[in-house]
Amino acid sequence: MTLKIAVMPGDGIGPEITAQAVKVLEALKSDGLNIEFEHALIGGVAYREKGIPLPEETVALAKASDAVLFGAVGDFSLDTLPRHLRPEQAILGIRKALNLFANFRPAMVYEELADASTLRPEVVAGLDILIVRELTGDIYFGTPRGNRIAEDGPFKGEREAFDTMRYAETEIRRIAHVAFQAAQKRGGKLCSVDKANVLETTQFWRDIVTEVGKEYTDVELSHMYVDNCAMQLLKNPKQFDVIVTGNLFGDILSDEASMLTGSIGMLPSASLNESNFGLYEPIHGSAPDIAGKDLANPMATVLSAAMMLRYTFGLEDYAVRIENAVKSVLATGPRTGDIWRDGKVRTGTAGMGDAIVAALAKQS
Ligand SMILES: NC(=O)C1=CN([C@@H]2O[C@H](COP(=O)(O)OP(=O)(O)OC[C@H]3O[C@@H](n4cnc5c(N)ncnc54)[C@H](O)[C@@H]3O)[C@@H](O)[C@H]2O)C=CC1
Numbered sequence: 001m002t003l004k005i006a007v008m009p010g011d012g013i014g015p016e017i018t019a020q021a022v023k024v025l026e027a028l029k030s031d032g033l034n035i036e037f038e039h040a041l042i043g044g045v046a047y048r049e050k051g052i053p054l055p056e057e058t059v060a061l062a063k064a065s066d067a068v069l070f071g072a073v074g075d076f077s078l079d080t081l082p083r084h085l086r087p088e089q090a091i092l093g094i095r096k097a098l099n100l101f102a103n104f105r106p107a108m109v110y111e112e113l114a115d116a117s118t119l120r121p122e123v124v125a126g127l128d129i130l131i132v133r134e135l136t137g138d139i140y141f142g143t144p145r146g147n148r149i150a151e152d153g154p155f156k157g158e159r160e161a162f163d164t165m166r167y168a169e170t171e172i173r174r175i176a177h178v179a180f181q182a183a184q185k186r187g188g189k190l191c192s193v194d195k196a197n198v199l200e201t202t203q204f205w206r207d208i209v210t211e212v213g214k215e216y217t218d219v220e221l222s223h224m225y226v227d228n229c230a231m232q233l234l235k236n237p238k239q240f241d242v243i244v245t246g247n248l249f250g251d252i253l254s255d256e257a258s259m260l261t262g263s264i265g266m267l268p269s270a271s272l273n274e275s276n277f278g279l280y281e282p283i284h285g286s287a288p289d290i291a292g293k294d295l296a297n298p299m300a301t302v303l304s305a306a307m308m309l310r311y312t313f314g315l316e317d318y319a320v321r322i323e324n325a326v327k328s329v330l331a332t333g334p335r336t337g338d339i340w341r342d343g344k345v346r347t348g349t350a351g352m353g354d355a356i357v358a359a360l361a362k363q364s
């Protein structure tokens, strides 16, 4: 069977980093990986060419493919567009269209990269945590939302804006099951992160996660407020095994967790639906400040491709080969600026991709 991958590079550094992941997957073809790629427009580039950030044909291609490899969307020069036309709506829209409610964001500190973390080595050495983020609900999708003139309250008559934080029971239950099952396969600990002391939505989240937890007596469940969690991730990140949280908190905490690993350019992700169909993307954005300069670290995207092989296709051997190639480049190869240290050769995005391909070749 040929694996059909829809490639959606998007904006900013998206094309540069997805090209490296495709290069790495292509390199595995000579070792028997049967894979083909079809590219589609998404985000700001799609808006410029087609007038909308998420064209129908892009969603159709995703649905007709076995998995999606995604770069990033976002273009500051389009920030004045009405919200529905902005590039970011494309990633939200495709997650919703494909029902990709379960987002896995593993934060691992590679031994070879312990020198790049902003924290002391003893705090992060050996770190291996998984953030399970709910991806199709919460304040990113809740309605009503908008702008209006305030009709009451102390600011009556002024302009105001509002969003709605909202979760249905089904949405919380299904992500809780995913997280408990992930914890069962890992260290058996699940920390649910919320703001139940203030927000009704997240008290409900806590109640439902607790209920679901009764079906997983082999998993040790704890709860933590998100502000404390943000602090604990820096103080003692190794206390965590799996963290499960909502869309907004998961977005923020995973960017924070990326810096434990050395760089946001290191953190991959998998966004899955109930049938393990997945979209795979780095957790970072389109990084306009470094776009087109061959500066971006492609490892998060390459590692996302490894997650694709593991999660959607069950091709563990190929996934491990990519991860080992990444580790070997971190140990002895050149590095992009975000993880560069004295004594290391400095390279660019394409150079890092080439180095990973070379490391793969040495394995066989
Ligand atoms: N999934 C997506 O498509 C996402 C899109 N965005 C969008 O991306 C645009 C830029 O957003 P920012 O807040 O600047 O976040 P960002 O994640 O794009 O960049 C934050 C910082 O990290 C650096 N960085 C990011 N990826 C890197 C990599 N692979 N290697 C080295 N350095 C890297 C950037 O240079 C920048 O200094 C915005 O339009 C935003 O809405 C943001 C997050 C996710």
Ligand SMILES: CC(C)CC(=O)C(=O)O
Residues within 6 Å of the ligand: 088, 091, 092, 251, 283, 284
């Ligand atoms: C554009 C955002 C909705 C995406 C984001 O920041 C993320 O998924 O991490």
Ligand SMILES: [Mg+2]
Residues within 6 Å of the ligand: 251, 252, 255, 283
């Ligand atoms: Mg984010």
